[in-house]
Amino acid sequence: xxxxxxxxxxxxxxxxxxxxxxxxxxxxxxxxxxxxxxxxxxxxxxxxxxxxxxxxxxxxxxxxxxxxxxxxxxxxxxxxxxxxxxxxxxxxxxxxxxxxxxxxxxxxxxxxxxxxxxxxxxxxxxxxxxxxxxxxxxxxxxxxxxxxxxxxxxxxxxxxxxxxxxxxxxxxxxxxxxxxxxxxxxxxxxxxxxxxxxxxxxxxxxxxxxxxxxxxxxxxxxxxxxxxxxxxxxxxxxxxxxxxxxxxxxxxxxxxxxxxxxxxxxxxxxxxxxxxxxxxxxxxxxxxxxxxxxx
Amino acid sequence: xxxxxxxxxxxxxxxxxxxxxxxxxxxxxxxxxxxxxxxxxxxxxxxxxxxxxxxxxxxxxxxxxxxxxxxxxxxxxxxxxxxxxxxxxxxxxxxxxxxxxxxxxxxxxxxxxxxxxxxxxxxxxxxxxxxxxxxxxxxxxxxxxxxxxxxxxxxxxxxxxxxxxxxxx
Numbered sequence: 001x002x003x004x005x006x007x008x009x010x011x012x013x014x015x016x017x018x019x020x021x022x023x024x025x026x027x028x029x030x031x032x033x034x035x036x037x038x039x040x041x042x043x044x045x046x047x048x049x050x051x052x053x054x055x056x057x058x059x060x061x062x063x064x065x066x067x068x069x070x071x072x073x074x075x076x077x078x079x080x081x082x083x084x085x086x087x088x089x090x091x092x093x094x095x096x097x098x099x100x101x102x103x104x105x106x107x108x109x110x111x112x113x114x115x116x117x118x119x120x121x122x123x124x125x126x127x128x129x130x131x132x133x134x135x136x137x138x139x140x141x142x143x144x145x146x147x148x149x150x151x152x153x154x155x156x157x158x159x160x161x162x163x164x165x166x167x168x169x170x171x172x173x174x175x176x177x178x179x180x181x182x183x184x185x186x187x188x189x190x191x192x193x194x195x196x197x198x199x200x201x202x203x204x205x206x207x208x209x210x211x212x213x214x215x216x217x218x219x220x221x222x223x224x225x226x227x228x229x230x231x232x233x234x235x236x237x238x239x240x241x242x243x244x245x246x247x248x249x250x251x252x253x254x255x256x257x258x259x260x261x262x263x264x265x266x267x268x269x270x271x272x273x274x275x276x277x278x279x280x281x282x283x284x285x286x287x288x289x290x291x292x293x294x295x
Numbered sequence: 296x297x298x299x300x301x302x303x304x305x306x307x308x309x310x311x312x313x314x315x316x317x318x319x320x321x322x323x324x325x326x327x328x329x330x331x332x333x334x335x336x337x338x339x340x341x342x343x344x345x346x347x348x349x350x351x352x353x354x355x356x357x358x359x360x361x362x363x364x365x366x367x368x369x370x371x372x373x374x375x376x377x378x379x380x381x382x383x384x385x386x387x388x389x390x391x392x393x394x395x396x397x398x399x400x401x402x403x404x405x406x407x408x409x410x411x412x413x414x415x416x417x418x419x420x421x422x423x424x425x426x427x428x429x430x431x432x433x434x435x436x437x438x439x440x441x442x443x444x445x446x447x448x449x450x451x452x453x454x455x456x457x458x459x460x461x462x463x464x
Contacts, residue, residue: 067334068342142368293391
């Protein structure tokens, strides 16, 4: 049986590798993310309310909303959890691939596991699409135009912002280098609707992507990626982000040398779940905001 | 005597049972267990009524950008739409419209209201919320910054197209 929303938020860890990773990225978005855990604590933090009765009412409405499948919140949670699980498989495969490359006798591993670069490119595109799809599941498509929608994306702050910062640093810069945006974009641009239909992750999430057919869904992915690409580029430029700078800030909790970036990326994929962690926090926030507004 | 030994055995037995049951006693029910149980009786439709108005119908009735405020839509779901009201990049307030078909208790609180904003019964909730009921729709403004006062909230409620909302089905 899947967990209740209050269990999921109550069980968010206060420490560990994922939390350390996110804290170490604070230099990119200073003071934006605080690891708020616990359902009641989150309600108090988001609403500023302290009245116990009101908090109980907010909580109950949020729980009802989460449990109503027609509202899409459980789907969003599944997306955040799924992408981190897939991540671990990709991370493990990439690590196996790396071992195969270093030891010639184990070269056969190259034939059965994805190359690290391709795996990481898939990972980046996958996570971006998941973010957009989860966003739509949680928030709908706010406003009346693409302009309104892009503006609502620009409202990212707190736990949503740090998740995107981590995506850029951990899934973009470290494994794919400074040109990660173009690498990921060409990956998308070289994909046809038919190829998209063959992708197992797309098969899982396609019903959640706006568009009447694969061609228009691919368009949506491309257009939305384009708007996010500008924001990502700005983030990198305004913080002078390089793989080396990011790794230097991660050295506080990893022992991996900065010339082993592929290993580091795979290690982080396997040992952290920042999408699920911050995704849970984002979802809880939006649920609570809606619950409060509807009371 | 048999009776006395039997009594002792009984006491020992009762003590053991007591120890066993307290050790295995279920946790004190959490404050949300009841509502979790109630809200999972159905898979779908328990929170939002099937005939609730789509959030997209509300968007055009929101106040436009004015007085240096920027309006950014943030949520649009069945029965609900919300926007941030920003000034200088800071979120000052949240504006929301919801269909109370899904939340009868939300509508019920207006029956004892003595205040009106425009033509509509009004309620304040906590320290940060003011709302009115327009037919079955609730319009709420929530302060997110201390400088956005209750008076500001009332002003912004009136900037909604409330008569348009009253005509909405």
